[in-house]
Amino acid sequence: MTEVAPTVRGSELAAAYRVCRAIAAEHGRTYFLATRLLSAPRRPAVHALYAFARTVDDIVDYPKYDAEHGPAGELDLIEKQLRVALEQAKSPVDRRTQVLAALADTIQRYDIAPRHFWTFLDSMRMDVPGTAHFRAHYATMTELRGYMRGSAAAIGLQLLPVLGTVVPVAEAEPAAAALGEAFQLTNFLRDIAEDLDRGRIYLPTDELAAFGVDADLLAHCHRIGGTDPRVRRALAHLIAINRDLYRVANQGIELLAPRVRPAIRTASTLYSGILAEIELSDYAVFVHRAVVPRHRRLRVAAIEFTSAALRH
Numbered sequence: 001m002t003e004v005a006p007t008v009r010g011s012e013l014a015a016a017y018r019v020c021r022a023i024a025a026e027h028g029r030t031y032f033l034a035t036r037l038l039s040a041p042r043r044p045a046v047h048a049l050y051a052f053a054r055t056v057d058d059i060v061d062y063p064k065y066d067a068e069h070g071p072a073g074e075l076d077l078i079e080k081q082l083r084v085a086l087e088q089a090k091s092p093v094d095r096r097t098q099v100l101a102a103l104a105d106t107i108q109r110y111d112i113a114p115r116h117f118w119t120f121l122d123s124m125r126m127d128v129p130g131t132a133h134f135r136a137h138y139a140t141m142t143e144l145r146g147y148m149r150g151s152a153a154a155i156g157l158q159l160l161p162v163l164g165t166v167v168p169v170a171e172a173e174p175a176a177a178a179l180g181e182a183f184q185l186t187n188f189l190r191d192i193a194e195d196l197d198r199g200r201i202y203l204p205t206d207e208l209a210a211f212g213v214d215a216d217l218l219a220h221c222h223r224i225g226g227t228d229p230r231v232r233r234a235l236a237h238l239i240a241i242n243r244d245l246y247r248v249a250n251q252g253i254e255l256l257a258p259r260v261r262p263a264i265r266t267a268s269t270l271y272s273g274i275l276a277e278i279e280l281s282d283y284a285v286f287v288h289r290a291v292v293p294r295h296r297r298l299r300v301a302a303i304e305f306t307s308a309a310l311r312h
């Protein structure tokens with residue numbers, strides 16, 4: 001696909017893309033840094049995709065809604081608004097509408113299949129308590145991957161047309177989906193305490209039970225700010241599963257357009273690095289949120305940038 005900078009239909013769309021960039025810069029440090037390695041025309045589209053996912057995630061995790069609609073109603077509303085934005089241009093009014101305007105432009109510009117967004121929203125509905133779709137926990141890895149098909153794999157599939165491939169898109173889809181799932185599972189391992197505060201356990205309960213871990217033990221660890229040896233063993237097991245997902249995903253990087261490979265390698269390296277930080281902390285996931293230090297993020301990005309520059 002020929003790279004074309006967004007054709008701005010007036011100042012409103014330009015402002016909408018700036019809002020998306022600001023959201024990505026504020027909330028997605030790893031992704032934002034990796035996006036800097038993409039060519040300039042691709043960056044706004046990636047920012048728009050990230051900003052949409054973040055906006056929906058915030059509806060579920062940090063609900064600010066009126067009592068009449070609730071978070072489930074907000075998800076229905078944002079889906080309706082996106083469908084409208086895809087059908088006709090709208091003058092952005094508020095932050096959410098700006099995100100949707102930029103997203104609709106990105107979807108049309110890169111011919112992204114809208115079904116990936118409906119699948120994403122369906123999974124987000126599974127996070128809303130009190131609805132028929134809500135799941136507070138998942139028994140098996142297969143069940144969890146069913147959820148991640150929308151919450152994570154769909155995001156990888158949304159990105160593929162923006163990034164570009166050297167093979168038919170369908171051939172690159174399995175690895176792209178695996179990378180989305182790998183990122184998501186890393187989040188679940190890192191954010192156990194935060195998820196417990198919301199009444200959720202994303203790590204498969206059968207996998208935990210094999211090591212003698214249940215919801216009560218996780219809650220106890222959270223209360224005392226310490227990690228039981230059984231939980232350490234369970235986390236080590238799940239980290240190994242997570243790393244297998246990264247291995248599958250990384251095989252697909254060579255299927256992407258050459259110019260975007262450094263950015264995706266950077267994102268994969270940095271996000272998988274969170275697993276190493278969890279291990280280095282002796283699995284202290286109930287005490288602090290594992291992050292890759294800034295100096296290491298910059299070093300990885302610099303290596304990939306230099307490597308890409310030498311190849312071109």
